[in-house]
Amino acid sequence: MNTTILLLLAQDGVTNGAIYALLGFGLVLVFAVTRVILIPQGEFITFGALTYAALASGKLPGTAELACALGFVAFCVEMFSIRHQFTTGRLVRATALYILAPALALVLAQFACRGTSSATINIALSLMIVGPIGLYLYRIAYQPIAHASVLVLLIASVGVHLALQGLALLFFGAEGMRAPTITDVAASIGPLRVTGQTLAVYIVAASLIVALWLFFGHTVYGKALRATAVNRIGARLVGIRTVLSGQIAFMLAAGIGAISGILIVPMTTIYYDSGFLIGLKGFIAAIVGGLASYPLTAAAAVAVGIVEAFSSFYASNFKEVIVFALIVPVLLARSLSAPIMEEEKD
Amino acid sequence: MSQRWSIALFALVMALFPVLPGIPPFWMVLLDNIGLAALVALGLVLLTGVGGLTSFGQAAFCGFGAYTTAVLTTSFGLSPWLTLPASLLVTGLLAVVLGLITVRLSGHYLPLGTIAWGLSVYYLFSKLEFLGRNDGISGIPPISIGSLKMMSAGSIYYVIWSAVLISSLLTLNLLDSRLGRAIRALRRGHLAAEAFGVQTARAKLLVFIYAAILAGLSGWLYAHFLRAVNPTPFGAQAGIEYLFIAVVGGAGYVWGAVLGSGIVVILQEILKSEMFSALGEGQLEIVVFGVLLVVLLQAAPGGVWPRVAAFWPFERRSDKLPAGERLAARPKVDIAGKMLLEVQGARKQFGGVVAVNDVSFKISPRQIVALIGPNGAGKSTTFNLITGVLAATSGKISMLGRPIIGLPPQEIVRRGIARTFQHVKLVPDMTVLENVAIGTHLRGHAGAIASMLRLDRRDEARLLAEAARQIKRVGLEGQMYQLAGNLALGQQRIVEIARALCADPILLLLDEPAAGLRHNEKQQLAALLRQLKHEGMSILLVEHDMGFVMNLAEQIVVLDFGTKIAEGAPSEIKSNPDVVRAYLGVAA
């Protein structure tokens, strides 16, 4: 085996792994707070990537309109659900959140794609569009069945995934898209070439880990989200709005998915359905982390990236077979090492 | 209308359907597809809805069934009827391999594990040379009976729907049996089932294989229906759809599988064809499908079947007492003069925390012993050590002089120690009778095949009669046919006692039996326990109601922080200064 190849594969694996780690965090976050296994995470990647790519090429991204449409549906659902408890305050909040916010993003996007906007603005705008989509999805699809079993929520996730994938095709077409790199800086360390883009991947992944750690460990709101995850009833009894926690978790996850997409799209062409398979790898990392631990998820994500890089080099035909089959023993090990406790099944 | 007649009516309608004049051939294709999906979903009803094991991987088993017959018929020229057992065998064997791993996965790892191997198998189908890679295998011969080749959708229809009906009946029979009760108890955690001798891992593996074989059968039919196979219908998407079918129909209901596949297959067809092809948007169909899925779950999270069944005039099960011969009692061993249970220096550590600290005590035959102490003192842990739920870190526990430490719970209940739980562990959607009958598990013998073929009726009648007898004994005969979940918590504890009595124990372990009972109910319970003692049983109980304990127990063991701080007759305990300080407080 050649050391250079080894290093290159390792680098490739770590870069992909960092992306998978981000996705894994989103999944862990959402599952912890809402018990939803977020299959549509893949679509948030697609949306983020394609929105950013569209803005960068001066086109109006379809997701801006999608956000408005979903916001409107969410508004209707909200109005219907509070019809017996109607207050002006609630109307104002709902209008701002579900109607005005996406409308503002749409207007800004129209401005942005007319002139040449900087990468920073495009990234911010992409997040402003995709993040709320996550929130609206929670309001529309999950909030009404928030108390259902994990299985029912999982199936609902599948429905949302299918719908979003179809919508992605509708809004972006079957053509793939690629965006320019964020910077063209590159440096060589021995045989390795570290581009600005890969560097950005590492930096974003690392800083998000730190940010999530600070948020959940050291802020009251982060603790409140954790508390929602630990005990929903307990959380409501101290006045934490678990519905709001769920919405925030979904918005954060959609934002994380979008960031991953934005990081990937300059490196590889993204199609309307590319997100799903990428998301699945993050999913594996999250599973290995037990859908609970952020550091374990990060480690597992890097491992998945490396296994994938090596198996695509040595047995490219069976890359997926290997990646997915390797999960099973890991799951088994986790199951057996988990303390024997009678979980209260729902 | 009884269930039997409803099924007969359904079979008749399905049989007459193809001969009705004016049925478009396309409808037959649709019905065939519904039947094929229903077979897989039926397996999922048992696996996921009843057994609580969520699987996204059933499409892989369809694939095993389909590819087996495809290879054997095209490459080796075997007749489809010969490949049927081969397909089922291959599916079954692979299910054993995958199942041995899968049923050991806990919690959410299980569904996720099935996604993982499901995807793996799918990619394997699409990469392996001898399975034709992505192109698959074509030229598979049709099923034929004599000279009748079942080339058309209308002719294979009868084969498919016979398979669906027979499988449904076998599944219903299985669920209504000794093993069925064990399977139905799995979803609520395995502790209670194991405490009455159910080999939970084996039961899980059984349903896993059963579901896989149904999927394999569906795959075999599919291969001969389309006469070609390729990897696509056995991928992740299909696996998800099967689970979706089961959930939409109502996971847990056999007929929900049929209804669910009807709904989903027809819905997909409508979306694919008429409305949306007109719009020229090929992809809108999947959007609408996804949206409908979410809406359907919001409208009926428990599935559609229970809603439909509510309108159907099913006859309620008769309320008469089950009759059957008496079960043989445990052979009498001479216990006079021996110690029934001896706990010597039992210790349990969880990490650095010592939950039970070298505790020793004895129980004689026909003795009622109480274990008291504050919550967290190690009382329930002691119960778990005795019943084999937890392995002791050190120490000895023996019953009638024979060591029982290290034995699994199933073996300990076989030796005659039965228990109740502090947090009631009944299956809420089973009747009191069925719940109590789980206690007789070790006293019956019928296996899966016998249950499916209804050869277990005599055995079954004996078990139910015993369960009814014990329910009467604890005074709950009025609630026998109520769902256990509808009883007050105090009554549920009494149901647990009846369940424990069904195991014909010589030592009964009761964890807070009187909690939630009123004064007069407590007196009745005390009378029952004295009666049991009088009949030769020993009882070890944990209880907080000091009045109850002091009046009933002959010997009291007091635990505090895992350590025994006192032991003796109630009068000694009441005045023991350590007990007063640690537990009772000033004036007991």
Place this chain on the structure above:
Amino acid sequence: MTEMLLSVKNASVSYGKVEAVREVSLDVAPGEIVTIVGANGAGKTTLLNSIMGILPFRGQVQIDGCRFERLDIEDRVAAGLFLVPEHRELFTSMTVADNLVLGGFRTSRSSATAALQRVYAMFPRLKERRLQLAGTLSGGEQQMLAMGRALMGEPKLLMLDEPSLGLAPRIVADIFTIIGDLRAAGIAVLLVEQNAQAALRIADRAYVMELGSFVLGGAASKIAGDPRVVASYLGFEQGMSHQETAS
């Protein structure tokens, strides 16, 4: 007539076809201890949960004269109504301190700091164990934490569901002392207890619940002397003291 802090009118709760609570009305005045006694399964927990908004019900709930039956749990919490549920519902994998901090989730930061000092003063054990995970506490400490967490929210009315359940008699005595202290601090308490004797001794007023309805109501001392109550709820304790004198 004094303004009632909590006023429930004609509350009914059904599980499917089973009516667990039937047309129950009750009042709690500021700074008063009211207890509901009755056997398990009588509907006491269901009633508390429905007043809190965890369970849907028919009827009226007024807090400080404002109607609340259509508002969420969180709104009732904001109005000063707190429940310490039977299962305590602690954040078991978080520290004692975090549990308490979250108890003050809706209060301002400065008042939360002051509340934390008060809670630590009331339950010194919690201060000792503030860095321990809530799940590792003993039963009595968990009950204290659950009460402390609720007190962090500066309640006007604290509803306690079976606070003595599963605790050593010695700890139960401590808990009841603290309930008495709450009254002194001006917090009203609605107490559901199986330990009818202790509950009736501490309460100002009492209701007796059977099969989903109130069958008796009035001053606690009067209820404690009612022969029916003595027979079905206090009998055993008396039986025991009788036996003690005999032995």
